[in-house]
Amino acid sequence: MTQPNTFQSDAIESIAIMVLGSPYSNSSTRNALDFARHVLSTGRRIELLFFYHEGVHAASGLTVSSQDEQNLPEAWQQFIKANDIEAVVCIASALKRGIIDQSEADRFRKTQHSLDGSLALGGIGQWIEAVNNANKHIVFGA
Amino acid sequence: MALASAAFDQKVKLVFLQDGVFQLLGNQQGDLQQRKDIGKTLSVFNLYDIDEVYADSESIEKRRLNAADFAIQVECIDSQRISALIQEADIVMSF
Numbered sequence: 117m118t119q120p121n122t123f124q125s126d127a128i129e130s131i132a133i134m135v136l137g138s139p140y141s142n143s144s145t146r147n148a149l150d151f152a153r154h155v156l157s158t159g160r161r162i163e164l165l166f167f168y169h170e171g172v173h174a175a176s177g178l179t180v181s182s183q184d185e186q187n188l189p190e191a192w193q194q195f196i197k198a199n200d201i202e203a204v205v206c207i208a209s210a211l212k213r214g215i216i217d218q219s220e221a222d223r224f225r226k227t228q229h230s231l232d233g234s235l236a237l238g239g240i241g242q243w244i245e246a247v248n249n250a251n252k253h254i255v256f257g258a
Numbered sequence: 259m260a261l262a263s264a265a266f267d268q269k270v271k272l273v274f275l276q277d278g279v280f281q282l283l284g285n286q287q288g289d290l291q292q293r294k295d296i297g298k299t300l301s302v303f304n305l306y307d308i309d310e311v312y313a314d315s316e317s318i319e320k321r322r323l324n325a326a327d328f329a330i331q332v333e334c335i336d337s338q339r340i341s342a343l344i345q346e347a348d349i350v351m352s353f
Contacts, residue, residue, distance in 0.1 A: 240259060240262040240263075241262060241266055244262060244263055244266045244268065245266070247349050253351075255351060255352065255353075
């Protein structure tokens with residue numbers, strides 16, 4: 117779902133972006149990355165990147181793609197690192213899907229951890245704060 | 259999301275649309291399939307001061323449902339009213 121067509125306005129300085137769709141079964145994740153890149157290229161700020169529901173799969177540091185296909189999770193992670201963006205993954209959505217960091221893996225005695233270091237586990241509260249702080253928010257994959 | 263928002267002192271209005279109206283049905287017995295029962299979540303709306311819950315009347319009609327079968331009281335509204343709600347809101351999120 118997109119916001120009304122006020123993107124040209126100079127009043128928009130920051131945007132909060134939520135990603136709900138999983139990287140490969142939903143084109144919305146790819147669209148979200150393109151959009152995020154565009155936001156920065158227009159000189160605006162991304163207040164927060166929030167991965168929720170199936171979107172958390174973009175946070176996996178363990179994905180391996182075939183040669184002729186883009187590794188979308190990796191592309192997200194490189195984008196986040198290169199631009200120093202705050203990227204949060206909903207902990208509830210992530211844990212049940214096996215996207216966990218070292219600390220949660222230890223806590224729940226899992227043999228591996230999977231969360232890429234460019235993102236952090238967090239809560240919806242951070243999204244709510246971000247949508248209140250940002251001028252606009254947009255949700256991909258609803 | 260609605261509960262979290264309310265917990266963070268946001269004024270929340272909730273609208274159930276299209277297949278979303280199925281979530282309002284009472285007596286879902288999710289535990290029979292070892293699934294979360296949304297009925298429990300709906301029943302705590304009052305506690306979180308979420309008192310404006312709406313449902314799209316056209317969606318309800320198309321699915322041959324009856325608001326009397328819903329787990330909670332909702333106000334059935336038409337799409338014009340839904341548009342108005344969206345216009346009035348500072349922040350709109352859809353899932």
